[in-house]
Amino acid sequence: xxxxxxxxxxxxxxxxxxxxxxxxxxxxxxxxxxxxxxxxxxxxxxxxxxxxxxxxxxxxxxxxxxxxxxxxxxxxxxxxxxxxxxxxxxxxxxxxxxxxxxxxxxxxxxxxxxxxxxxxxxxxxxxxxxxxxxxxxxxxxxxxxxxxxxxxxxxxxxxxxxxxxxxxxxxxxxxxxxxxxxxxxxxxxxxxxxxxxxxxxxxxxxxxxxxxxxxxxxxxxxxxxxxxxxxxxxxxxxxxxxxxxxxxxxxxxxxxxxxxxxxxxxxxxxxxxxxxxxxxxxxxxxxxxxxxxxxxxxxxxxxxxxxxxxxxxxxxxxxxxxxxxxxxxxxxxxxxxxxxxxxxxxxxxxxxxxxxxxxxxxxxxxxxxxxxxxxxxxxxxxxxxxxxxxxxxxxxxxxxxxxxxxxxxxxxxxxxxxxxxxxxxxxxxxxxxxxxxxxxxxxxxxxxxxxxxx
Amino acid sequence: xxxxxxxxxxxxxxxxxxxxxxxxxxxxxxxxxxxxxxxxxxxxxxxxxxxxxxxxxxxxxxxxxxxxxxxxxxxxxxxxxxxxxxxxxxxxxxxxxxxxxxxxxxxxxxxxxxxxxxxxxxxxxxxxxxxxxxxxxxxxxxxxxxxxxxxxxxxxxxxxxxxxxxxxxxxxxxxxxxxxxxxxxxxxxxxxxxxxxxxxxxxxxxxxxxxxxxxxxxxxxxxxxxxxxxxxxxxxxxxxxxxxxxxxxxxxxxxxxxxxxxxxxxxxxxxxxxxxxxxxxxxxxxxxxxxxxxxxxxxxxxxxxxxxxxxxxxxxxxxxxxxxxxxxxxxxxxxxxxxxxxxxxxxxxxxxxxxxxxxxxxxxxxxxxxxxxxxxxxxxxxxxxxxxxxxxxxxxxxxxxxxxxxxxxxxxxxxxxxxxxxxxxxxxxxxxxxxxx
Numbered sequence: 001x002x003x004x005x006x007x008x009x010x011x012x013x014x015x016x017x018x019x020x021x022x023x024x025x026x027x028x029x030x031x032x033x034x035x036x037x038x039x040x041x042x043x044x045x046x047x048x049x050x051x052x053x054x055x056x057x058x059x060x061x062x063x064x065x066x067x068x069x070x071x072x073x074x075x076x077x078x079x080x081x082x083x084x085x086x087x088x089x090x091x092x093x094x095x096x097x098x099x100x101x102x103x104x105x106x107x108x109x110x111x112x113x114x115x116x117x118x119x120x121x122x123x124x125x126x127x128x129x130x131x132x133x134x135x136x137x138x139x140x141x142x143x144x145x146x147x148x149x150x151x152x153x154x155x156x157x158x159x160x161x162x163x164x165x166x167x168x169x170x171x172x173x174x175x176x177x178x179x180x181x182x183x184x185x186x187x188x189x190x191x192x193x194x195x196x197x198x199x200x201x202x203x204x205x206x207x208x209x210x211x212x213x214x215x216x217x218x219x220x221x222x223x224x225x226x227x228x229x230x231x232x233x234x235x236x237x238x239x240x241x242x243x244x245x246x247x248x249x250x251x252x253x254x255x256x257x258x259x260x261x262x263x264x265x266x267x268x269x270x271x272x273x274x275x276x277x278x279x280x281x282x283x284x285x286x287x288x289x290x291x292x293x294x295x296x297x298x299x300x301x302x303x304x305x306x307x308x309x310x311x312x313x314x315x316x317x318x319x320x321x322x323x324x325x326x327x328x329x330x331x332x333x334x335x336x337x338x339x340x341x342x343x344x345x346x347x348x349x350x351x352x353x354x355x356x357x358x359x360x361x362x363x364x365x366x367x368x369x370x371x372x373x374x375x376x377x378x379x380x381x382x383x384x385x386x387x388x389x390x391x392x393x394x395x396x397x398x399x400x401x402x403x404x405x406x407x408x409x410x411x412x413x414x415x416x417x418x419x420x421x422x423x424x425x426x427x428x429x430x431x432x433x434x435x436x437x438x439x440x441x442x443x444x445x446x447x448x449x450x451x452x453x454x
Numbered sequence: 455x456x457x458x459x460x461x462x463x464x465x466x467x468x469x470x471x472x473x474x475x476x477x478x479x480x481x482x483x484x485x486x487x488x489x490x491x492x493x494x495x496x497x498x499x500x501x502x503x504x505x506x507x508x509x510x511x512x513x514x515x516x517x518x519x520x521x522x523x524x525x526x527x528x529x530x531x532x533x534x535x536x537x538x539x540x541x542x543x544x545x546x547x548x549x550x551x552x553x554x555x556x557x558x559x560x561x562x563x564x565x566x567x568x569x570x571x572x573x574x575x576x577x578x579x580x581x582x583x584x585x586x587x588x589x590x591x592x593x594x595x596x597x598x599x600x601x602x603x604x605x606x607x608x609x610x611x612x613x614x615x616x617x618x619x620x621x622x623x624x625x626x627x628x629x630x631x632x633x634x635x636x637x638x639x640x641x642x643x644x645x646x647x648x649x650x651x652x653x654x655x656x657x658x659x660x661x662x663x664x665x666x667x668x669x670x671x672x673x674x675x676x677x678x679x680x681x682x683x684x685x686x687x688x689x690x691x692x693x694x695x696x697x698x699x700x701x702x703x704x705x706x707x708x709x710x711x712x713x714x715x716x717x718x719x720x721x722x723x724x725x726x727x728x729x730x731x732x733x734x735x736x737x738x739x740x741x742x743x744x745x746x747x748x749x750x751x752x753x754x755x756x757x758x759x760x761x762x763x764x765x766x767x768x769x770x771x772x773x774x775x776x777x778x779x780x781x782x783x784x785x786x787x788x789x790x791x792x793x794x795x796x797x798x799x800x801x802x803x804x805x806x807x808x809x810x811x812x813x814x815x816x817x818x819x820x821x822x823x824x825x826x827x828x829x830x831x832x833x834x835x836x837x838x839x840x841x842x843x844x845x846x847x848x849x850x851x852x853x854x855x856x857x858x859x860x861x862x863x864x865x866x867x868x869x870x871x872x873x874x875x876x877x878x879x880x881x882x883x884x885x886x887x888x889x890x891x
Contacts, residue, residue, distance in 0.1 A: 027542075034709040034774075039546030040523040040539045043531060046508070061506035063527050078503040081575075082493075117545055135711040174824070177714045177858075179826045220680070220830075220854060222889035251497030252597040254635040332506070369821040374633075375640040376850070378818030378832045400822055400830035402852055406638045453830035453888050454854030 001159070002097070003454035005151035008068035013366075014051045014076045015087035015298040016312075018152035020289060021065065022331035026144030031118055031124040036117070040405035046331040056083025061332050090322045092292055092313035098158035100286035108143045108165045110191040116141055119195065120167070123202045125137055126339050127171045135163040135170075135174035137206075138183070141195065142166045142425075148289075156291035164188075164282065164437060166425040167195040169202050171209035180212035180397065182382050184366065185425030187282055187437070194423070210381060215395040218384060220454030224361035225401065226354055226446045229420035231364050231381055235342050235439030236272055238370035238377040240265070241440070242430070244274070244299045244307070245325070245337040246314035248374065255374070256318070263305045266409030269347045272300040274309055276340035278326050282423045282437035283340035287324070290335055294324035299342075300409075311337050327435040344442030347415025354414040354446045361387040362452070364399050378402045400453045411429055414446035457487040457608055462529065466511075469536050470614050473515050475538055479552040480516040482613035482748070492603025493579050495586050498594075500579060501708030513887035515539045521549035528815070532782050540589040550774035558751040560744040565623040570604045573626055576604040581658055581738050585630040592669050593634060600630035617749035625650050625740060630661055632669070639675065641847065643668035643835065647874050650738030655874055668814070668835065676838035676846030684810035685690040685853065686803055686839070687880045689872035690877075691813050695880065696730070696791065698824045698857050703757055704786040705768035709776040714826060714858060715763060724761040724861045727796060734789035741789040746770070750782040757788065761862075792876050796867030800879040803868060805842035811887060812837045812844065813853065829859035833887075852888045860885065 005019045023045050030038040048059040049072050058079030060071045126135035146162040168182035173357045182205055188194035227235055242248065249256045276294025278284050287293055290312050298306045308318070311326035314337060326335035355363075366382030380400040388391035420441050427435030466483045473481035488508045509527045513536055522543030523751055524535040582600040589598045608622035629646025645664045649655045687695065701707070702715040705846045715723060734743050734752040743752050748770040756764050765781060769787065773780035783789070804812060817834040833853055859881055868879035 029546075032706075037547050038522065038523070038669045039542040040525070041535070041542055042524065043526045043535060043538075045528055056500065057502045059502070059504045061504070061508065063507060063509040069855075074505065078505065082500050082503050084499065095648065113542070114545055168685065172712050174711055177717075177722075179712060179714050180823060181825060220852065222884060222890060252633065252635070254595065255597070255633070258635070258638065332508070348815075369818075371818045371821065373640070373642050373817055373834055375638065376817060376832055376834070378821065380821040380830070398822060398828055398830055398854075400818065400852070400854070402818070402832040402850065404850055449890070451850065451852060451855040451888060451890055453832075454886065 002151065002157050004065060004068065005149065008072050009151060009153050010052070012072050012076050012153065014079060014153065015055050015071060016052040016089055016153055017050065017076070018150065018290065019049050019072070020331065021049060021149045023147045024144060026142065027113070028140065028142040029120060031120055031137065031139040034128060037293060039436045048331060048334065049075045050334055051079045052083070052087050052089065053079035054083030055085040055087050057237070058082060059334055084158055088316035089312040090310070090320070092154065092322060095156055095291065095293065098160065098287050100158065102161035103190060104191050105191040108163070109145070110450055111192055114369070123198060126199055126202040127169065127206045130203050131173070131210040133173040133175055133210040134171055134206050135429050136172040138170040140168045144409040150289070150291055152291055158287050158291055158400040160286050162285065163190070165192055165195060167198065168425045169198065169205050171206040173209040173213050175213045177426045178213060180209055182209045182212060187423040187425050188280070189282055189284070190280055211326070211395055212383060212397050215397045217398045218362060218396040218452055218454055220451050220452055222325045223452050224358050224446065224448050225450045226358065226361060226387065226444055228363065228365040229418065229442050229444060230277055230422060231367055232344055232442035232445045233342070233421070234367045234370045234379045236442060237339065237342055237428070237440040238372045238379050239403055239408055240272065240299065241274070241339050241342045242372045243374055245339070246308040246310045246318060247337040250314040250317045252449065259305060261305050261307070261330045263306050264303055266300060266303045267412050268303040269415050270300055270303045270343070270412060271298070271345040271411060273298050273345065274325070274339050274342045278421070279340045281341045281421065281439045288326045288335065289328045290326040292322045292326065294340065297323045304403045309337050309339065311335060327436060329436045333433050336433065337434065338430065338436055339428065339438050341421060343419070343421050343440060343441040344417045344445065345413065346417045346443045349414050349416050351416045351418055351444045354385060354416050356390045357414060357446065362388050362396070362399060363392060376402060376404055398454065401450050402453065403450065408450070411448045412445055413448050416444035418443045458485065458610065463610070465529070465532060466554040466612050469513070469532055470612060472533065472541065473536060474614060478515040478517050478540065478543070480554045480614045481510060482514045482554060482611065483699040484609065484611045486513045486607055486609035488605060488607035490603060491575065492601060492607035493575070493581050494599065494601035496599050498586055498598040500583065515540045515543045516549050516552050517543040519549055519552060520544065522546040526630070531693050532548060539715045540625065550771050554613040554617060555750060555770065556615055557617045557749050558745070560751050561735045563735045563742055563744050565650060565742065566606065567624050567738060569652035570606065570624045572628060572652050573604045581628065582630070585661060586660055589630065589632050589665065592666065595745060597633040598647055602626070602628040615749060619745065620748070623650055625713060626656065628656065628661065630665060632665065634673070641672040644673060648740060648872070650740065662773060670846045671837055671844050672835065674846035674850055675763045677891065678838050678848060678889065679891045680851070680887050682884040682886050684807050685882050685885040686800070686807065686810065686812045687816045688812070689877035689879060691816055692877050692880050693875065694816065695857050699861065700788055700791055701825065703763070703767050705766040705776060706786050708766045709772065710826065718763050721763060722756060722761045723763050725863060725865055727867055728758055728761050728861060729756065729794035730758040731792050731794065732788040733792050736790055738792045743784070745790050746782040747784040750780060752782045752789065755781065755792065768842060792824050793867065795869045795871055795878050797869050798866060799870045800868040802864060803838060803879060803881045807839040807842060810839050811848065812839050827856045829857060830854035850890050853885055854888065855885050
C-alpha cells in the first residue's frame with residue numbers, strides 16, 4: 001500500500017498532496033421496544049486525494065484504488081484552477097513511518113454476535129420492566145474497525161487502526177400524552193468490557209425517565225447553576241472549544257483579533273486543555289489525518305487565551321505550530337480542525353464548597369447536546385435538580401441554557417477539585433462531518449446568572 | 455443505466471438467487487453510483503473544488519421471520535456481504551413480513567434533468583463569485599463564503615418479489631453567507647437553495663436579496679425584556695417546527711406507544727387552519743419517490759386535514775406489525791411534506807405586530823424533548839418588531855414552548871411561501887421569550 005500511494009503522488013504538480021485510503025468494517029444492533037429492529041453489518045472502502053496548488057485546494061473522492069495516479073493529476077488540475085496565492089502550510093518535523101496497530105485490552109472482535117445480542121437484550125429487558133410508565137426503549141450496540149493508510153508529498157506515511165465500540169441505552173416513559181426520555185452512552189477504543197455490567201445504569205435510566213414525567217419544568221430566567229462534570233464538558237466544548245479551532249479564525253482578521261492569545265476570556269481559576277494524547281480516549285489518535293502527531297494544547301491558562309487548535313494550513317497562515325487537530329470523520333471528507341479530548345482542569349474548591357455557596361440554584365447533569373455560533377452557544381442537560389440552601393432538591397426537566405462566550409466564562413465563580421472525562425457515544429458535528437468521536441469533561445463548576453429558556 | 459453494466463446487474467440477480475438458495479424467503483439489493491462536483495469560496499476568494507465518486511450497495515435478507523442487513527461498496531465482496539447478511543438474519547432483527555410484494559404500477563415523475571449540464575465548473579465558480587462580490591460591496595471586511603455544486607446518481611433496486619426498477623436523480627445546490635463582526639457582536643447569515651432541475655429556483659438575485667435583508671436588519675441591535683410576545687416564524691424555522699408533528703405520525707412509533715398522537719387518529723389535534731399533505735410525485739423535488747423501499751407505489755396523501763389527523767405513516771414492515779394497510783412510506787416518514795398556505799401575506803402579518811419578535815433562525819433546536827413537542831432554544835437571528843416595523847436584531851434571547859400545544863391553539867399561516875420547499879410563515883399570538891433583562 002505504501003508503494004502504491006507514493007507512486008501515485010510521485011512528482012505531482014502541486015505544492016502539497018496527500019492520499020488517505022480507509023477500510024471500514026463494522027456491525028450494529030438495535031432494540032426498540034421489545035423488538036430487535038436492526039442487525040446491520042457494513043464494509044466500506046474508499047479514500048480522498050487532497051492537493052494544494054497556490055493556496056487553492058482540489059480534492060477527489062474515490063471508491064477504488066484503480067487509476068489513482070490519474071485521480072491525483074485531476075485533483076492537481078482542479079487545484080491549479082482555484083489557487084491564486086502562495087501556499088502556506090506549516091512545516092512539520094520529519095517523522096518516521098507510523099504503523100499504529102490497535103492495542104486492545106479486550107478485543108470486541110473475539111466476542112460472538114450471539115453474546116452481544118444477548119447482552120443488549122438483557123439491558124433492554126431491564127429498561128422495559130423497571131417501571132410501569134416505561135412505554136418503550138432503545139438499546140444500540142455498534143462496533144467498527146477502521147484502518148487508515150496515509151501518504152503525503154512530505155514523505156509522511158502512516159497506517160493506523162482505529163477501533164470503536166459504543167453502547168447506548170435509552171428509556172421512553174409515557175403518561176397520557178406526555179412522553180419523556182433519557183439516555184446514556186458508553187464507548188471505548190480498546191476495551192469491550194465498557195459495555196458490560198451496565199444493569200444498574202439501565203435501571204437508573206428507566207427510573208429517571210419515569211420520574212421526569214412528574215418533574216416540573218425549570219422556569220425560564222437567570223439562575224445560578226452547578227454543572228456536573230459530564231455537563232461541564234459539554235459546556236466548555238460548546239462555549240469555547242469551537243472558537244479555539246483556528247479554521248474559524250485564520251481567514252477572519254476581526255475574529256482573530258478577538259481571539260488573540262493573551263486576551264482575558266474567563267476567570268483566573270479557569271484552565272482548559274485539548275489533549276490528543278490521552279490514552280484510551282475516543283478523541284485520541286496516533287497521528288491526525290494530515291500525519292501530525294497529537295499533543296496536549298493549552299487553550300486557556302489562568303483565564304487567558306493560551307492557544308488555538310491547528311491544521312497544517314491554519315498553523316502556516318497564523319505562523320504557529322500544527323497541533324495535531326486536523327481530523328476527518330470518514331474517507332469521504334477533507335480533514336478540518338477538530339477537538340480531541342477537551343476538558344476544564346480541576347480548580348481549588350471542593351464540590352461541597354460549590355454547593356454550600358448556593359441558596360437557590362440548579363444542578364445540571366448529563367447532556368442532550370449543545371450548539372454554538374461562536375459568540376453564542378446553547379447546551380442542554382438531560383436532567384437537573386434544584387438546589388436549596390446548598391442541598392439537592394427535586395428533579396426538574398427541560399433545562400436548556402444559553403450563554404455568550406464573552407460573558408459566561410467570566411461568570412464562573414467556582415471550580416471544584418474533581419475531574420471526570422468519559423468516553424461516550426455520539427460525537428461532535430462541524431462542516432457536515434458528524435459524528436466525530438471526541439471526549440469532553442471537567443470538574444464540577446458553578447456559574448452565576450445563566451439564562452435558562454422556559 | 456450508463457454506469458452499471460450487464461455483468462453488475464447479473465451479479466445482483468445472482469445474489470438474490472443465492473439468497474433464496476440459502477434459505478432466505480426474501481431478499482432485496484439496492485445498488486447506487488454517484489458523481490458530484492462542488493466549488494467553494496472562503497474569506498471572499500475561491501478556495502476549494504471537489505470531485506467525488508461513490509458506490510454503495512445495501513442487501514437485505516429475510517430468514518424465518520428475521521432480517522439481516524449488509525452494506526458495502528466493494529463489488530467483488532458482494533457475495534461475502536450477502537453471507538454476512540444471512541448470518542445476521544439467523545439471529546437478527548425481527549421482520550414482520552417474509553415476502554416482498556409484487557411490483558405495482560408507478561407514477562411518472564422526473565428525477566433526472568439534462569439541465570444540470572448548464573452548471574459547468576466555470577458557471578458555478580462565476581455564480582458563487584458574483585454572490586461573493588455583491589456581499590463585499592456591502593462590507594469588504596466581512597467573512598464571506600459561497601458554494602455551489604451538482605450531483606447525479608444512478609442505480610437500481612431489485613428484490614425477490616420480482617421488483618426491478620432503475621433509480622437515480624440529479625441535484626444542484628447553491629448558497630452563500632457572511633459573518634459580520636462589530637466589536638464583540640457577531641452576525642451570521644446564510645441562504646441556500648437546492649433542486650433537481652436548473653429552473654427558476656436557481657436564482658442568484660433571490661439569494662442576494664435575502665442576504666441583504668439580513669445584513670440591513672441585522673446591523674442594528676435592539677433589546678427587549680423577556681415576556682410572552684407575538685412571534686412570526688420564518689419558513690426555515692417553520693420547517694423545524696414541523697419535525698415533531700411529522701415525527702408523531704410515524705406509524706411504528708404510534709404502535710410502540712412513543713408518539714404523543716397515538717390516540718388522536720381522526721381527531722382534531724391541531725388548529726383548523728393546519729393542513730399538511732405529502733407530495734411524493736413532485737418533479738425534481740429532493741424527496742420525491744414513485745415507490746417505497748419494498749416497491750409499493752407511493753401516492754399523494756393528506757396527513758393532517760384542517761387540524762384533524764388523517765393518517766399515520768406505515769412502511770411495509772410496520773404495517774404488518776401493527777396489522778394495518780401499508781401507506782408506502784419508507785421509514786414511516788413523509789417524502790415531501792407541504793403546508794397548505796393561509797390567507798394573509800407574511801409582510802401583512804409583520805405589519806400587524808404592535809410589539810413582537812420575527813425569528814429567522816434558531817440555535818440549539820432539537821436539544822429538548824422534541825418527541826413531546828417541547829422546544830427551548832436560543833434565537834440565533836431574530837428581530838424586534840414594533841408597530842409593524844423591524845427595529846433591530848435581538849441577542850441573548852431564548853424562545854420556549856410546546857409545538858403541539860402552540861399549533862393546537864389559534865395561529866396564522868401566511869398565504870405566500872418560500873419557493874424551495876413551499877413553506878409559509880407561521881404567526882403565533884404569543885410564545886414565551888426569556889432574556890437576561
